[in-house]
Structures are given as structure tokens and as C-alpha cells.
Amino acid sequence: MMAQNTAQKTNGMRRYETEKKAIGKNVFICPPMPVTIVGTCLNNRPPNFLTVGWVTRANVNPPMIAIGINKSNASADGITMHKTFSVNFPGTDLIEETDYCGLVSGKYKDKSRLFDIFYGELKNAPMIQNCPITLECQLTETIDLPTNYLFIGEIKGAYANENCFTGGKPDVTEINPLLLSMPDNSYWQVGEFLGRACKIGRSLKA
Numbered sequence: 262m263m264a265q266n267t268a269q270k271t272n273g274m275r276r277y278e279t280e281k282k283a284i285g286k287n288v289f290i291c292p293p294m295p296v297t298i299v300g301t302c303l304n305n306r307p308p309n310f311l312t313v314g315w316v317t318r319a320n321v322n323p324p325m326i327a328i329g330i331n332k333s334n335a336s337a338d339g340i341t342m343h344k345t346f347s348v349n350f351p352g353t354d355l356i357e358e359t360d361y362c363g364l365v366s367g368k369y370k371d372k373s374r375l376f377d378i379f380y381g382e383l384k385n386a387p388m389i390q391n392c393p394i395t396l397e398c399q400l401t402e403t404i405d406l407p408t409n410y411l412f413i414g415e416i417k418g419a420y421a422n423e424n425c426f427t428g429g430k431p432d433v434t435e436i437n438p439l440l441l442s443m444p445d446n447s448y449w450q451v452g453e454f455l456g457r458a459c460k461i462g463r464s465l466k467a
């Protein structure tokens with residue numbers, strides 16, 4: 262059933278209390294999320310980078326991150342072979358490079374020339390100097406799904422530009438991460454600050 266458009270605005274924020282309509286199962290509705298560039302080493306090829314939207318922190322201690330990679334991508338072979346990868350968070354200035362890394366395969370093109378590359382502790386996890394935050398990861402588990410691998414990696418090292426921190430904490434306005442929304446496949450930047458997580462909801466506890 263179609264939702265009636267009676268959403269009301271409260272405190273400038275929309276609340277959705279109306280009926281919902283079924284929208285099928287293959288739901289790609291993602292509000293803007295950070296888009297990343299995952300670095301790998303391929304067999305006898307330059308360091309490779311692919312664009313990845315499907316990325317999430319997966320464990321607190323030890324810190325782990327999960328990425329969903331299509332099996333047909335060259336990077337899937339690189340991660341399986343070397344058991345390492347990097348996750349780089351580009352700023353909005355890298356919008357074109359980020360998109361390009363998602364359009365062409367390292368099987369045919371050398372994407373390594375787009376970036377200044379550095380390494381941390383792990384030999385085969387190339388990281389991008391031009392990104393404000395980078396992580397090097399050791400593969401701990403691969404979940405073999407029908408079309409994708411869900412690679413889970415332990416974060417072995419994290420690197421950031423000093424000016425991306427305020428009061429010792431990452432400052433999202435300084436990092437200015439490139440965001441992605443689906444299924445409209447659009448890039449965005451961070452908007453307005455609305456409130457502190459784990460704090461603003463406390464008023465409803467009373």
C-alpha cells in the first residue's frame with residue numbers, strides 16, 4: 262500500500278509515522294556512507310586500488326573491519342592471495358580518483374599512479390598518502406557468499422593527518438570524507454551537525 266504523504270516535521274527533522282509500501286528484497290537504500298578505496302597487491306602487477314562502499318567496523322577488540330567484494334574483481338584475488346589489504350578514506354578532493362578506481366579493473370589498468378603510496382607494518386597492504394585516514398588490515402576470515410566475499414580483517418595499523426584531529430578525536434569537518442548514497446549512486450559531503458550520539462537520546466530515558 263502506498264504511504265500517505267503525511268510526514269510531519271518536528272524540530273526541523275522529518276518523522277515518518279505513516280504506512281509503508283513493500284519495495285522488494287534487493288534493497289540498496291543506503292543513506293550517505295563513507296566510500297573507501299581498498300588497496301591490495303596483485304600477482305606481478307602494480308599495487309591495486311578499488312572503490313568500496315560496502316565497508317563496516319565488525320569487531321571492537323581486536324579492532325576488525327569487514328568489506329564486501331565482488332568475486333569478479335581483481336582485488337578479491339589479491340586479498341585472497343596475500344591475506345592483507347588497506348582501507349583508505351578519501352576526502353572530497355579525491356572524488357574523481359575514487360570514482361575512477363570503481364570504473365576500471367586492475368586486470369587491465371595501472372591505478373597505482375593516481376596516488377602517492379606508502380606501507381606500514383604489512384608488506385602487501387598499500388596505503389594512500391593522499392587520504393586523510395588509512396588502515397592496514399590482516400585478513401582473519403573470508404565469508405564465501407554467492408556473488409561476493411565478505412573479507413574480515415584485523416586493523417593492524419591506522420594512520421591519519423594530524424590536522425584531522427580536534428582535542429585528540431577525529432574531526433569529521435577536517436577529514437571531510439567523501440560520502441556515497443545508493444541506489445542513486447551519488448557522492449555527497451557531510452552536512453549539518455545535529456547532535457551527539459549516545460547522548461541526545463538520554464532525554465527520552467526520563
Ligand SMILES: Cc1cc2nc3c(=O)[nH]c(=O)nc-3n(C[C@H](O)[C@H](O)[C@H](O)COP(=O)(O)O)c2cc1C
Nearest residue numbers: 311312313314315330331334335336363365366367
Ligand atoms: C561508488 C562505488 C562503490 C563501489 N562499491 C563496491 C563494493 O562495495 N564492492 C565491490 O566489490 N565493488 C564495488 N564497486 C565496484 C568496484 O570498485 C569495481 O568493480 C572496480 O573496477 C574493481 O576493481 P579491481 O578489478 O581492480 O579490483 C564500487 C564502485 C563504485 C564506483
